[in-house]
Amino acid sequence: MPHFARRLVKKKFLMKKDKSTVYLETSIVSYLTARPSRDLLAAAWQKATVDWWDTQRTRFGSYISDIVIEEAGKGDPKASAKRLDALSNIPILSITDEVVTLSEKIIEEGVLPIKAIDDSLHIAIASIHEIDYFLTWNCRHIANAEIKPFIQNVCLRNNYKCPEICTPIELMGVYQNG
Numbered sequence: 001m002p003h004f005a006r007r008l009v010k011k012k013f014l015m016k017k018d019k020s021t022v023y024l025e026t027s028i029v030s031y032l033t034a035r036p037s038r039d040l041l042a043a044a045w046q047k048a049t050v051d052w053w054d055t056q057r058t059r060f061g062s063y064i065s066d067i068v069i070e071e072a073g074k075g076d077p078k079a080s081a082k083r084l085d086a087l088s089n090i091p092i093l094s095i096t097d098e099v100v101t102l103s104e105k106i107i108e109e110g111v112l113p114i115k116a117i118d119d120s121l122h123i124a125i126a127s128i129h130e131i132d133y134f135l136t137w138n139c140r141h142i143a144n145a146e147i148k149p150f151i152q153n154v155c156l157r158n159n160y161k162c163p164e165i166c167t168p169i170e171l172m173g174v175y176q177n178g
Contacts, residue, residue, distance in 0.1 A: 019059060020059070020133060021060060021062075021063060022062050022131065022135050022171070023064070023065075025135060025142065026067075026122075028135050030072070031045050032046075032053055033079065033083050033086055048169050049168050052168035052172060060132075061091075062091075064090045065094075066092060067125070069092065071118065072084055072087060093125050093126075094129075095121065095125060096128060100121075102127060102155070103121045106123060106124065106151065107120050112141050119138060126163045127160045127161065131163045132164065133163055133165075133171055134164065137168075
């Protein structure tokens with residue numbers, strides 16, 4: 001049995017998990033709190049994010065990291081205050097030595113460029129902490145169909161399960177009537 005599978009089995013016996021878990025990458029809170037956009041795609045993503053936040057978020061145990069806090073705190077003071085307020089009651093996952101090592105492997109193996117070090121840290125944090133879903137609008141480096149298999153392979157080769165990387169549209173739940 002692979003190392004991560006033993007940890008998952010052990011975790012299930014030690015912790016009664018009532019809800020699936022989700023890591024909220026910074027783009028989620030950015031779209032959630034942004035001024036309405038005139039760009040059609042950005043407006044659609046904003047709407048999808050607000051809809052997910054309002055209707056689906058409570059189905060999950062939500063988590064963030066200090067990197068999310070740092071990124072959300074940048075920029076316009078009023079906008080950053082809105083982002084930080086939205087994040088204020090969400091538990092923060094730690095950045096451990098294991099997280100740093102996995103993040104470095106994602107970069108070293110060429111899955112992400114060095115300029116995307118924060119993105120690799122987000123992925124590593126969610127993977128090390130055994131988060132079920134990774135919610136993001138970062139389709140350049142994270143929620144990218146061509147890159148996701150490589151991210152998953154690096155995690156698996158290092159004995160970690162990669163969370164399911166998705167956008168709010170993909171995590172809207174199952175509809176009762178169709």
